[in-house]
Amino acid sequence: MTPGAPILSRCRVLVAGGFGQLGRWLARRPVGDLVEVCNVGRKHSEIYGPGMDLSDRGSIEHALEVFRPQVVINAAAFTAVDAAEDDEAAAAAINVDGSARLAAECARRDIPLVHVSTDYVPGLYAPVEDPAGAPSLAASVPEAIDFASEAGVYARTKWEGELAVRRAHPGATxxxxxxVYSGPARSRLEGLGGGDFVTTMLRLESERDSVNVVDDQWGNPTFACDLAEGLLQLANRLASGDRALSGAVLNAAGGGRATWHDLAAEAFALAGADRARVLPVGTDEFPRPAARPSFSVLGDSEWRRAGLMPLPHWRDGLRRAFTMAR
Ligand SMILES: NC(=O)c1ccc[n+]([C@@H]2O[C@H](COP(=O)([O-])OP(=O)(O)OC[C@H]3O[C@@H](n4cnc5c(N)ncnc54)[C@H](OP(=O)(O)O)[C@@H]3O)[C@@H](O)[C@H]2O)c1
Structure with a gap:
């Protein structure tokens, strides 16, 4: 923290894409009394009439004027990974141009910006650091594919978005x-979640005897609630004048590592179903329009070094997603 920086008891955070999965959790999970979250959707809403569409500079300017946030979190994105293959222009319009537009308006007002990006960005996979000293997974997985050349439209536009945001707002984090999933917590907390992976697996559990799930892609399952808390912690630090985090690129995801099969099997078990009904298959048996990385486990050493609380282990997050649903 910058010496002498005021410690604010409450900071005002404006969330773009405020009614998406993450946006809703951000609004639900204020860190005690420390953060006031204003989540704004793209379209007109009862809460805030005009909405904030990142393709419309005027609507961004208006929202920044009305809310006068101390920090902005950009949770807006074109996130339909496979659909993006057929509509690159739409994906780029929000993931690149819209994000840069928001970044420029924040920079003009000297408002710290947190821009949310993805493990799918090409060529940037930092192996997880295992505090228990187990051999690095990087050594035991098939060599990371040259994702830069194979990346799908979503991954590419998110990567270009990172670059465009940093150009427009060099201090953006x-x-x-x-x-990211909401899982069964959504049924309890109405409006949260939707077609996330865990929710989909639970639906399939009720419909099928067995489910095939890929077991050769590794990543960090992340409970959206945990991510929201981490981002608000970061926002609070930025609002209190901590410019050491400005311009940083940080990873924030569930601890540990898993395959999609691990995640599905754990979700079955927590739902009281037999995890053996989740059958491991290879990516080649489950072709999708967009390529996925085989290994995109994110290390959180920078996040920890910044003094931010690491996100819980993915199994803990999943357990809580079930507990919150009761
Ligand atoms: N979900 C994951 O597994 C995952 C993984 C890694 C990274 N991320 C990143 O995490 C962030 C949040 O993801 P999420 O899961 O919350 O996605 P989401 O549920 O799809 O939410 C995205 C939101 O962006 C809004 N949006 C789209 N175009 C917009 C525009 N022109 N102006 C303003 N808002 C617009 C959407 O509004 P409408 O509802 O009106 O379309 C939607 O509410 C994204 O940056 C995503 O890339 C997600």
Missing amino acids: VVRTAW
Whole structure:
């Protein structure tokens, strides 16, 4: 923290993409009394009439004027990974141009910006650091594919978005996250979640005898609630004048590592179903329009070094997603 910086008891955070999965959790999980979250959706809403569409500079300017935030979190994105393959222009319009537009307006007003990005950005996979000293997973997985050349439209536009945001607002803090889900917590907390992976697996559990799930892609399952808390912790630090985090690129994702099969099997078990009904398959048996990285586990050493609380282990996050649903 910058010496002498005022410690604010409450900071005002404006969330773009405020009614997406992460945006809703940000609004739900204020860190005690420390953060006031104003989440604004793209379209007109009862809460805030005009909405904030990142393709419309005027609507961004208006929202910044009305809310006068101390920090902005950009949780808006074109996130339909496979659909992006058929509509690159739409994906780029929000992931690159819209994000840069928001960044420029924040920079003009000297407002710290947290830009949320993804483990799918090409060529940037930092192996997880295992405090227990177990051999690095990087040594035991198939060599990381040359994702830069194979990346899908979503990954590419998110990567270009990071670059465009940093050009428009060199002080912006980029936070990469991964495999975000709300799971069964959504049924309890109405409006949260939707078609996330865990929710989909639970639906399939009720519909099928067995489910095939890929077991050769590694990443960090992240409970959206945990991510929201981490981002608000970061926002609070930025609002209190901690410019050491300005311009940083940080990873914030569930601890440990898992395959999609691990995540699905754990979700089955927590739902009281037999985890053996989740059958491991290879990526080649489950072709999708967009390529996925085989290994995109994010290390959180920079996050820890910054003095931020690490996100819980993915198994803890998943357990809480179930507990919150009760
Ligand atoms: N979900 C994951 O597994 C995952 C993994 C890694 C990184 N991330 C990143 O995490 C962030 C949040 O993801 P999420 O899961 O919360 O995604 P999400 O549920 O799809 O939410 C994205 C939100 O962005 C909004 N949006 C789209 N175009 C917009 C525009 N022109 N102006 C303003 N808002 C716009 C959408 O609004 P509408 O509802 O009106 O379309 C939606 O509410 C994204 O940056 C994503 O890339 C997600």
